[in-house]
Amino acid sequence: xxxxxxxxxxxxxxxxxxxxxxxxxxxxxxxxxxxxxxxxxxxxxxxxxxxxxxxxxxxxxxxxxxxxxxxxxxxxxxxxxxxxxxxxxxxxxxxxxxxxxxxxxxxxxxxxxxxxxxxxxxxxxxxxxxxxxxxxxxxxxxxxxxxxxxxxxxxxxxxxxxxxxxxxxxxxxxxxxxxxxxxxxxxxxxxxxxxxxxxxxxxxxxxxxxxxxxxxxxxxxxxxxxxxxxxxxxxxxxxxxxxxxxxxxxxxxxxxxxxxxxxxxxxxxxxxxxxxxxxxxxxxxxxxxxxxxxxxxxxxxxxxxxxxxxxxxxxxxxxxxxxxxxxxxxxxxxxxxxxxxxxxxxxxxxxxxxxxxxxxxxxxxxxxxxxxxxxxxxxxxxxxxxxxxxxxxxxxxxxxxxxxxxxxxxxxxxxxxxxxxxxxxxxxxxxxxxxxxxxxxxxxxxxxxxxxxxxxxxxxxxxxxxxxxxxxxxxxxxxxxxxxx
Numbered sequence: 001x002x003x004x005x006x007x008x009x010x011x012x013x014x015x016x017x018x019x020x021x022x023x024x025x026x027x028x029x030x031x032x033x034x035x036x037x038x039x040x041x042x043x044x045x046x047x048x049x050x051x052x053x054x055x056x057x058x059x060x061x062x063x064x065x066x067x068x069x070x071x072x073x074x075x076x077x078x079x080x081x082x083x084x085x086x087x088x089x090x091x092x093x094x095x096x097x098x099x100x101x102x103x104x105x106x107x108x109x110x111x112x113x114x115x116x117x118x119x120x121x122x123x124x125x126x127x128x129x130x131x132x133x134x135x136x137x138x139x140x141x142x143x144x145x146x147x148x149x150x151x152x153x154x155x156x157x158x159x160x161x162x163x164x165x166x167x168x169x170x171x172x173x174x175x176x177x178x179x180x181x182x183x184x185x186x187x188x189x190x191x192x193x194x195x196x197x198x199x200x201x202x203x204x205x206x207x208x209x210x211x212x213x214x215x216x217x218x219x220x221x222x223x224x225x226x227x228x229x230x231x232x233x234x235x236x237x238x239x240x241x242x243x244x245x246x247x248x249x250x251x252x253x254x255x256x257x258x259x260x261x262x263x264x265x266x267x268x269x270x271x272x273x274x275x276x277x278x279x280x281x282x283x284x285x286x287x288x289x290x291x292x293x294x295x296x297x298x299x300x301x302x303x304x305x306x307x308x309x310x311x312x313x314x315x316x317x318x319x320x321x322x323x324x325x326x327x328x329x330x331x332x333x334x335x336x337x338x339x340x341x342x343x344x345x346x347x348x349x350x351x352x353x354x355x356x357x358x359x360x361x362x363x364x365x366x367x368x369x370x371x372x373x374x375x376x377x378x379x380x381x382x383x384x385x386x387x388x389x390x391x392x393x394x395x396x397x398x399x400x401x402x403x404x405x406x407x408x409x410x411x412x413x414x415x416x417x418x419x420x421x422x423x424x425x426x427x428x429x430x431x432x433x434x435x436x437x438x439x440x441x442x443x444x445x446x447x448x449x450x451x452x453x454x455x456x457x458x459x460x461x462x463x464x465x466x467x468x469x470x471x472x473x474x475x476x477x478x479x480x481x482x483x484x485x
């Protein structure tokens with residue numbers, strides 16, 4: 001695949017989103033800093049802007065000098081070896097909007113700087129975001145959950161378009177990715193001439209993905225767990241383009257960190273580390289979990305985000321893998337509520353369990369033609385989710401028959417018809433026989449098993465998780481986790 005082919009493909013898909021002006025601020029995205037009165041903003045240009053800045057004010061204000069706050073930004077670039085593909089040669093900008101009023105207050109902002117060549121101040125469009133909510137265990141928080149997205153290989157841009165279409169309707173407050181963001185890093189067998197000895201990173205895929213996601217990333221915090229495809233050239237692009245709140249959580253750069261948002265504490269870790277007990281990340285994980293549990297009366301929900309799964313019924317994943325061995329004792333000890341995973345290009349939900357032995361099965365409610373599961377799971381272990389179906393190609397192979405701990409799984413256009421049979425009432429549904437339906441092809445397209453997750457932490461006791469398909473109606477799943485009642 002040559003650059004000309006890819007350039008034409010990108011132009012046909014997203015050409016109207018890409019500016020040809022090298023001084024035009026693009027790729028705008030926000031992230032939490034761990035300080036409730038702040039919000040980090042980053043962006044990029046292809047040619048340098050001097051004296052970069054962000055201007056911001058409460059949303060109903062005019063852009064007057066009296067109303068407008070301003071933060072100066074730093075600018076920098078980075079370089080990686082160039083082998084097969086073009087590399088990034090632009091500039092990245094970073095600053096924090098400070099002295100914000102917490103409590104989901106609405107602000108507008110714009111980024112810019114001096115174009116010295118034309119002696120003009122260049123500014124982005126105005127974006128609107130909301131500050132972090134006040135600490136309140138019953139403050140509803142809505143997360144979009146994604147992993148393994150990409151751009152045009154295969155449906156990453158379609159998933160972005162679906163989120164942009166629905167993000168306000170769904171009330172999405174914040175985005176969290178479980179790694180493998182854009183697939184700029186390519187293994188050697190995908191490089192020209194199939195040279196398996198040289199892996200490479202296609203720098204402009206980072207730019208394309210950031211432009212593709214900007215309508216979401218510029219309007220709500222955009223949080224990223226590292227995946228294996230971020231690791232190329234020692235994570236250089238990832239660590240320069242995205243900045244997570246490791247400083248305020250005693251973490252390590254973008255590799256491991258945590259943050260609070262509303263009534264949710266998210267612990268994000270790197271599965272590219274070793275998981276020996278004396279590994280610095282392993283020590284940090286338990287310390288962070290202890291702090292989160294001590295603060296549970298204020299922030300009741302705890303989510304663990306990781307890329308490579310500790311549990312999944314894909315043929316390549318086994319119970320007792322190094323992640324499972326190292327982490328299961330901790331997620332059980334500290335009663336972690338939800339484990340978000342990626343890496344396998346599929347969706348799967350797994351029951352709370354101990355080493356594969358299910359500790360609680362859900363109650364079933366069958367309404368409006370769909371089945372919804374409800375876990376009363378306090379002290380029983382987390383529900384595990386693989387949300388790796390958000391864009392990258394799906395060629396997954398499942399363990400057969402479906403393990404008892406695997407509740408729902410789909411990929412490759414196939415889905416067990418657990419919620420498609422014409423039950424008169426939910427009591428006629430026998431969940432124990434669900435795995436016997438595996439492998440039946442419904443009337444569907446390959447694209448119908450692509451989508452993203454939405455986790456609604458409704459209050460201190462109820463979490464609702466819903467999977468949104470990008471095409472069709474079959475790639476769905478709905479469940480509740482109920483605790484502390």
